[in-house]
Amino acid sequence: MILFGSVSFCFTVKERSFNLIQFSKVKLSVRSMASHIVGYPRMGPKRELKFALESFWDGKSSAEDLQTVAADLRSSIWKQMAAAGIKYIPSNTFSYYDQVLDTTTMLGAVPPRYNWNGGEIGFDTYFSMARGNASVPAMEMTKWFDTNYHYIVPELGPEVKFSYASHKAVNEYKEAKALGVDTVPVFVGPVSYLLLSKPAKGVEKTFDLLSLLDKILPIYKEVIAELKAAGATWIQFDEATLVKDLEAHQLQAFTKAYTDLQSACSGLNVLLATYFADVPADAFKTLTTLPGVAGYTFDLVRGEKTLDLIKSSFPSGKYLFAGVVDGRNIWANDLAGSLSVLESLEAIVGKDKLVVSTSSSLQHTAVDLVNETKLDDEIKSWLAFAAQKVVEVGALAKALAGQKDEAFFAANAAAQASRKSSPRVTNEAVQKAAAALRGSDHRRATNVSARLEAQQKKLNLPILPTTTIGSFPQTIELRRVRREYKAKKISEEEYVKAIKEEIYKVVKLQEDLDIDVLVHGEPERNDMVEYFGEQLSGFAFTANGWVQSYGSRCVKPPIIYGDVSRPKAMTVFWSTMAQEMTKRPMKGMLTGPVTILNWSFVRNDQPRFETCYQIALAIKDEVEDLEKAGITVIQIDEAALREGLPLRKAEHAFYLDWAVHSFRITNVGVQDTTQIHTHMCYSNFNDIIHSIINMDADVITIENSRSDEKLLSVFREGVKYGAGIGPGVYDIHSPRIPSTEEIHDRINKMLAVLETNILWVNPDCGLKTRKYGEVKPALENMVAAAKKLRAALASAK
Numbered sequence: 001m002i003l004f005g006s007v008s009f010c011f012t013v014k015e016r017s018f019n020l021i022q023f024s025k026v027k028l029s030v031r032s033m034a035s036h037i038v039g040y041p042r043m044g045p046k047r048e049l050k051f052a053l054e055s056f057w058d059g060k061s062s063a064e065d066l067q068t069v070a071a072d073l074r075s076s077i078w079k080q081m082a083a084a085g086i087k088y089i090p091s092n093t094f095s096y097y098d099q100v101l102d103t104t105t106m107l108g109a110v111p112p113r114y115n116w117n118g119g120e121i122g123f124d125t126y127f128s129m130a131r132g133n134a135s136v137p138a139m140e141m142t143k144w145f146d147t148n149y150h151y152i153v154p155e156l157g158p159e160v161k162f163s164y165a166s167h168k169a170v171n172e173y174k175e176a177k178a179l180g181v182d183t184v185p186v187f188v189g190p191v192s193y194l195l196l197s198k199p200a201k202g203v204e205k206t207f208d209l210l211s212l213l214d215k216i217l218p219i220y221k222e223v224i225a226e227l228k229a230a231g232a233t234w235i236q237f238d239e240a241t242l243v244k245d246l247e248a249h250q251l252q253a254f255t256k257a258y259t260d261l262q263s264a265c266s267g268l269n270v271l272l273a274t275y276f277a278d279v280p281a282d283a284f285k286t287l288t289t290l291p292g293v294a295g296y297t298f299d300l301v302r303g304e305k306t307l308d309l310i311k312s313s314f315p316s317g318k319y320l321f322a323g324v325v326d327g328r329n330i331w332a333n334d335l336a337g338s339l340s341v342l343e344s345l346e347a348i349v350g351k352d353k354l355v356v357s358t359s360s361s362l363q364h365t366a367v368d369l370v371n372e373t374k375l376d377d378e379i380k381s382w383l384a385f386a387a388q389k390v391v392e393v394g395a396l397a398k399a400l401a402g403q404k405d406e407a408f409f410a411a412n413a414a415a416q417a418s419r420k421s422s423p424r425v426t427n428e429a430v431q432k433a434a435a436a437l438r439g440s441d442h443r444r445a446t447n448v449s450a451r452l453e454a455q456q457k458k459l460n461l462p463i464l465p466t467t468t469i470g471s472f473p474q475t476i477e478l479r480r481v482r483r484e485y486k487a488k489k490i491s492e493e494e495y496v497k498a499i500k501e502e503i504y505k506v507v508k509l510q511e512d513l514d515i516d517v518l519v520h521g522e523p524e525r526n527d528m529v530e531y532f533g534e535q536l537s538g539f540a541f542t543a544n545g546w547v548q549s550y551g552s553r554c555v556k557p558p559i560i561y562g563d564v565s566r567p568k569a570m571t572v573f574w575s576t577m578a579q580e581m582t583k584r585p586m587k588g589m590l591t592g593p594v595t596i597l598n599w600s601f602v603r604n605d606q607p608r609f610e611t612c613y614q615i616a617l618a619i620k621d622e623v624e625d626l627e628k629a630g631i632t633v634i635q636i637d638e639a640a641l642r643e644g645l646p647l648r649k650a651e652h653a654f655y656l657d658w659a660v661h662s663f664r665i666t667n668v669g670v671q672d673t674t675q676i677h678t679h680m681c682y683s684n685f686n687d688i689i690h691s692i693i694n695m696d697a698d699v700i701t702i703e704n705s706r707s708d709e710k711l712l713s714v715f716r717e718g719v720k721y722g723a724g725i726g727p728g729v730y731d732i733h734s735p736r737i738p739s740t741e742e743i744h745d746r747i748n749k750m751l752a753v754l755e756t757n758i759l760w761v762n763p764d765c766g767l768k769t770r771k772y773g774e775v776k777p778a779l780e781n782m783v784a785a786a787k788k789l790r791a792a793l794a795s796a797k
Contacts, residue, residue: 039361295319
């Protein structure tokens, strides 16, 4: 039983085949206050959806089994919100893979290669679009705004024939209603959907995606008509692109769209949601003058300047859904501070028009703090996961309505004070070391071409050298060994022996495949950020703090609560062990400071760049220890550098300056003969290519294959890149095995724009999520393609 003031939430656990926690007995007699949740995590408190999806994909369970798990998760979420007194409860925020892909299926915008022949889109087509299949690749995946969530990018053009092909939104509204919960169906708004799309292959890159607005609005109208008939009274359109830098014609598209939808929405209250940043003044004006819109949701955590716009020009008679509870982090809300903001807004918009909300969907935070039994009580008191944030929203709404839970507010104030005064948060030596960094730009003394020459003399690599990105498949047996060691069921000696055997297997496989620069496969690592965070001071860890990254892939971000330092070496033991197994170069594998920052829940009591500099100093110590131990190639992954880029161009330069500086700090002290690699994942890099060059790495491996080789266009446009570069030659996020010919063609395209002596051959990303049955043939084909091209280049000479 969970107590909240005088309201009791009674949950009983019902065992299912996927250990599903189902709230089968919930008291729903709580009076709803003016409260709203933008969206909620889909995976379940213990990743129930992940396991159900993967079981289905592996053919171990049926579509009906998967649908049962999904329905039970949706039911538990709706009942949980109703029990907390939330008035505006979202539906259609659940997804089997991605909400943008759900919109693509609703609109019937299936690319022709999937051979869909009309009708309601089923799992076969849906998951082929998301993951690819044996004969065709998946659709492109890229970052959702500046989060670590990835969405499936719609592929559109003038020939696309849109049709109403998925009734998911209406079905889920009816499903909730049958449970006694009236919900607000949520959609990716029509304009944002088009702005987040790309021209399909064969369509001119200059094609105006907004020209398709007239073709998709009739589908939205069909859905709206069905929802009205089913009894919906509110509908939410997420138009988050309004926080970005938009041109006048893009802003006009919002006016056009909602003018067109106005009559279809007659009788419904339309809520427009924005999140992740301030809404610019011109967009705010467009947004707040749209016809037929009843209310607006604003992010008042990351969008503090939006408060000024609300105070000066919020339209009278409209609802303000005030996003004061952070949907992107795990810190407990400062309830007294939020209540003060809400009371000031109440004076502007009126008591009956103010609704307490989250700053964004809660899908970007962990699910439920109740499942964290091992976190120490002090740190736990500072936190709130999605379930607790729902309660915070409810508590603030009750307080606004004159029913303040004094005990709840007092406990919150005590936790806020404890965090500010705790000695475990501050380390003066770390603060001083980070402050001293500001006097230098931390560049290596020798330029990259001279360094590459010195490195080649030492490494003696062939042209088009082959490598992989770092991780190898994490088998069930490997996870069992790590789990048993953590639970103290096996000794350290047994653990080291098991990991050593796995490393040897990976090294031998790479040698058999004739890969040039090897990796140890990272069998000792659970996650590329968590592994390092566990060995750094200032970090805390959860048991079930999982957050969806894409599809069934979840990450468990560490929590940075205090100043960061490295008590001892973190990777030297394993890297030197692996190097002793081979005469080929063995990469030391590290995660860079910006990625550790961007893939963690970061303290919000100091600027992010200060925390990043602290992490950079810790990684610098590790780089120098690896070099001393004889590791000559060191990879410092900055997979998440691009995703931390602010959504507005005016803020880019400041972020890129400290982010790139942080990377350079890590390796400024190494010798010219030590080769520094970095790796970057799914993102649009073209607009930050000069910052990537400014990182001054010796070799960069970078995602390329799944994004239609967009990266190569930069070099076609004349950008000169003198360091080593390995644009990925195949997509590891799909189970599909590329042929030698396909990889050969990809490398040839690269050679058309890149010098032979700087090009590396590698997959797009780490191989952790793949099976050995997929990895081995794919790498065989990759090496064969590289050798075939080497032979052709040699004979051409």
